[in-house]
Amino acid sequence: MRMCIVTGASSGLGMEFAKRILAGGEVDTVLAIARRRRRLDELSKLSGGRVTALPLDLTERESAEKLKKFLAENKPDVRFLVNAAGFGKTGRYDEILRQDTDGMIDLNCKALVDVTLTVLPYMHKGARIIEVSSVAAFQPLPSFNVYAASKAFVLSYSRSLRWELFGRGIHVTAVCPYWVRDTEFIGTAKKSAGKNAVRHFPLASRTKIVVSLSLFASKINLPVATPGIISFIVRLVTKVIPREIITAVWQLLRKI
Numbered sequence: 001m002r003m004c005i006v007t008g009a010s011s012g013l014g015m016e017f018a019k020r021i022l023a024g025g026e027v028d029t030v031l032a033i034a035r036r037r038r039r040l041d042e043l044s045k046l047s048g049g050r051v052t053a054l055p056l057d058l059t060e061r062e063s064a065e066k067l068k069k070f071l072a073e074n075k076p077d078v079r080f081l082v083n084a085a086g087f088g089k090t091g092r093y094d095e096i097l098r099q100d101t102d103g104m105i106d107l108n109c110k111a112l113v114d115v116t117l118t119v120l121p122y123m124h125k126g127a128r129i130i131e132v133s134s135v136a137a138f139q140p141l142p143s144f145n146v147y148a149a150s151k152a153f154v155l156s157y158s159r160s161l162r163w164e165l166f167g168r169g170i171h172v173t174a175v176c177p178y179w180v181r182d183t184e185f186i187g188t189a190k191k192s193a194g195k196n197a198v199r200h201f202p203l204a205s206r207t208k209i210v211v212s213l214s215l216f217a218s219k220i221n222l223p224v225a226t227p228g229i230i231s232f233i234v235r236l237v238t239k240v241i242p243r244e245i246i247t248a249v250w251q252l253l254r255k256i
Ligand SMILES: NC(=O)c1ccc[n+]([C@@H]2O[C@H](COP(=O)([O-])OP(=O)(O)OC[C@H]3O[C@@H](n4cnc5c(N)ncnc54)[C@H](OP(=O)(O)O)[C@@H]3O)[C@@H](O)[C@H]2O)c1
Pocket: 007, 008, 009, 010, 011, 012, 013, 014, 033, 034, 035, 036, 037, 039, 056, 057, 058, 059, 083, 084, 085, 086, 087, 088, 107, 132, 133, 134, 135, 176, 177, 178, 179, 180, 181, 183, 184, 185, 186, 188
């Protein structure tokens, strides 16, 4: 059974990745992971039953065990792994709830590594991993600090994992989108309390474009995908302009 595993499949980028990869014909089935069972069941119905819902809170310790058990029982040939589950909260260090600060690290970093390590034994030559990072990974972002740091972790982890998997022929691409407007991410990020929260998300992209460009980047085996003109420009600019200047510009822009 050729399978794709998608975390964060109940909305936004994860759901679109699941639909597009299934429609692409490279897999027979998608294992969709997120907390909201109803959303996953709807996705399963839409796909004519080709999506299996596995409702898990990936920040809970037992979730990796449940995934491990599912894989051991079904022994799939995993052709794709997409780690899209993640969230961000904006605000200064003392404005973000401690549970959200911990949650960003637990979900964006720890759960992503846990899922990757749990699934890797079921992946073979030609399989592809997409780790969803962010354009926030390219530079430190005050008032989006822990989120940006968590995504820098994902970018670094993916780049090294790619080399570690070289001999096995498994491709790894870190996807680094700029703001995407038609997902639940911005709504969650905006809900942060405090006057330092980011309120405006200009020139945001769209899910369909981000997923199309990301899948293309994965297909041609790019280590890093910047799926959109803004993320591409940010990546270039952060390579040539000193960090302190970029951070000062962000401090100005985020107040607009
Ligand atoms: N949208 C943007 O502007 C943007 C930009 C750059 C990068 N990204 C990254 O893109 C990825 C996808 O975000 P999105 O824009 O599609 O946002 P989204 O619509 O909020 O999707 C986030 C997904 O993560 C799942 N999730 C959240 N907490 C979870 C938990 N504890 N356990 C399991 N699943 C959990 C959510 O499902 P449940 O609530 O059902 O659990 C949902 O399916 C994230 O990693 C995000 O950091 C987004």
